[in-house]
Amino acid sequence: AQTVTQSQPEMSVQEAETVTLSCTYDTSENNYYLFWYKQPPSRQMILVIRQEAYKQQNATENRFSVNFQKAAKSFSLKISDSQLGDTAMYFCAFMKHVRSYKLSFGAGTTVTVRA
């Protein structure tokens, strides 16, 4: 079974600053997918960014970028120029391969952006 570990239960960042969330995972698979989901106070789960393990290039979506270290099984999320609307819980998730359809989630990191 895959395990996903988020070691930071809570983080706080000043508006316009940068924050990095850590995620490590354990798997014996070679091809898989990694995701970061955002859950704001509305509780809606929103996909922030995805990374395919076979791609060496780190994924980027506007102010969100990842540092994917396959050998270290590490998948951190960097939020640049933090905005008040980024305040949310962030979940790291692992999917074994295409059509496995099982997401394994970490425990989550609550990010608070201070004005």
Added chain:
Amino acid sequence: EAQVTQNPRYLITVTGKKLTVTCSQNMNHEYMSWYRQDPGLGLRQIYYSMNVEVTDKGDVPEGYKVSRKEKRNFPLILESPSPNQTSLYFCASGSGLDEQFFGPGTRLTVL
């Protein structure tokens, strides 16, 4: 609008009273799944379905049932709810290629 809907959004019930949480998607997705979210544990998969009449257990299936009679619907059934099933429940659907789309969540309290 492409979406996953769940009903009800909030439910308070008593131990042993059967309940059903409905889930429907309008994206013609083959795959649907149920998760529960508990503090400190993230989301854990309860059951999933790869197509009509094809369902399988996830990580925490005890106390739950599902059915997939139509492609768009995937109800979650608690035949005899207990207080340890108090949780936030999410339905999700996907094409199986990458992203899963989540419903708005159902907050269930079992007294």
